[in-house]
Amino acid sequence: MDINYFLKINNAFAIENKRDIAINRTRNQISRNFNSNVQTINVEINDEPRTISISSSTKNNILTISTSPDQNDLLPGDSVRWDKEIWLVTEKKPNNIFISQAIMEKCNFDLKWIDSEGSIQTYPSVLYFNARSNFGTEEDKTMNLPAGRRQITIQSNEHTVKIRRDVRFIVGNEAFKVIDTDFMSDDGLVNLSLQSDQIDPVKDNLELGIADYHKLSKYELLILNDNPLSLSINQTARINVRVMRNGSEISDPQIVYSSSNTDLISVDEQGIITIHESGETNVTVSAYGIEKQLNIYVAPTIHYDYAATIDGANDIYLNRESTYVASFYNNGIKISDESSFSLTNLDGSPTLLASISSQDPIANTCTVKANSNRKLGTVILHVKNANGLSNGQREIKIKSLI
Incomplete structure (x- = not known):
């Protein structure tokens, strides 16, 4: 076999080995520089407590975070609570074998609306008033928003992805409606383009900052048992509850029962009462923001309700x-x-x-x-x-x- 062939192979290995040595040397140098400027912080990422080591720089409520590659888990759409502020990860830098970077923007507005089920939804968001970056957060180039327009970036989740055109919001005592939606589901973000709209004092609640407040579901909580309810030891009983929404009964309502004296009686998630001893107590029944009390008297005689x-x-x-x-x-x-x-x-x-x-x-x-x-x-x-x-x-x- 030609000796030149072996020489070429050896040279290739030598070049590859030099490249690996250079990469490792660079990685170690960057790691030393990173560790010398590192800051360890306690945060909540999507409501989960975390401790991360970062090197950061802030500009106009925009935060560039650099972390070591082993902490490369900040993704667009992540909500980060740090130092009593909520930040939204809006950009992930391309993968880098030396360092991981992400862009966070401080949430400056709580977006509130009535969803299709008639419930109030509230999520922190980034509201752009007059201009927003259109070329990445590191450049100073901006895109001016026309008069009467706003743009909102919010985390993509089961509620925000249902926002459609013509959904209305209250922003600074003014009404705005959605004219365009950009569901960047792969990036974990929802971008909403808003246009000014007329305030309707009959439908809109300016005090709470919620548009179309008339769509809010009206709930009723009914306890059908006698109140007070008389029972006896060794007797089986159940709290019989109905929950109505806009006059119609909810077939599978979310109800929470809690006994004020679990030594006397306990109540499971189905409302079944277990009696432990005689006496007087009460049970709190909660559903959809409504609470009602059922007073219970446990006597030695049998009572029928x-x-x-x-x-x-x-x-x-x-x-x-x-x-x-x-x-x-x-x-x-x-x-x-x-x-x-x-x-x-x-x-x-x-x-x-x-x-x-x-x-x-x-x-x-x-x-x-x-x-x-x-x-x-x-x-x-x-x-x-x-x-x-x-x-x-x-x-x-x-x-x-x-």
């Missing part, structure tokens, strides 16, 4: 029918029983607005038919069990199709 509910439509159109189902409870536990339905006006008098066309006492159902004589109003559907101890009712509106 009967209740009944009716499920079905809130409205029936003229000459139409709707079916309703009753449920019976004893101390909050559902029981089997026979039912009897009846209809009245709001004042309890007989009604001509609707009639019961059929009912099944065993299945606990009935069918209500609205009148065909164009009579509109509200009726009360009543139900009771066989012994008359469990009673319930439901308001039904008779409405016109027009």
Whole structure:
């Protein structure tokens, strides 16, 4: 084999070895320089406590963070709480074998809106008033925003990605609506372009800084047990709760129960009461920002708390029918029983607005038919069990199709 071939191979290895030596030397030098200027800080990244070592420089609320490569986990869209301020990572520098860099901008505005479920959402964001960088944060070149325009950058998450055009916000006592969205899901950011809009004093809540406040869901929390509720030791009971949103019952509400005296009674996440000893206490029932108290007295004698509910439509159109189902409870536990339905006006008098066309006492159902004589109003559907101890009712509106 040609000796020149071996010489070329040896030279290649020598060059490669020199390159590795140079890279290691440079990496060590940068690491020494980095460590000499390093600052160890306690932060929260996406609400998780962390301690990181950084070298940073700040300019106009824009922070350039340099970390060692082994801490290369700051990504666009990350929320960083540092020194009582919230920062949003808006840019990740290209990978570097020597050092890792990211750009953070200080959040200067809490973006608030009513989502499609009627709930208030609030997230810290970066609001650009007159101009914003269009060429990266290290250059001084900027893009002027037209009068009456704003731009917002916010973390991409399950709520912000649902923001669509024409969603309105209150910014500095002015109304703005979304005219363009840029969902940079791969970069963890959502960019919103806003245009000025008219304030509507009927719909907008300037005090809270929330536009279209009329879309906020109205919740009701109903405890169907007797209050106070009398129980006895060794008795099983359940807190029977209904949660309504805008007049309609939520099928699977998020409810929290807490006992003020767990030595006396405890309550699980389903509202089942476990009695430990006699005495008096109360349970707090919480759902969607509403709290109610149920006072409980545990006595040595057995007590029965009967209740009944009716499920079905809130409205029936003229000459139409709707079916309703009753449920019976004893101390909050559902029981089997026979039912009897009846209809009245709001004042309890007989009604001509609707009639019961059929009912099944065993299945606990009935069918209500609205009148065909164009009579509109509200009726009360009543139900009771066989012994008359469990009673319930439901308001039904008779409405016109027009």
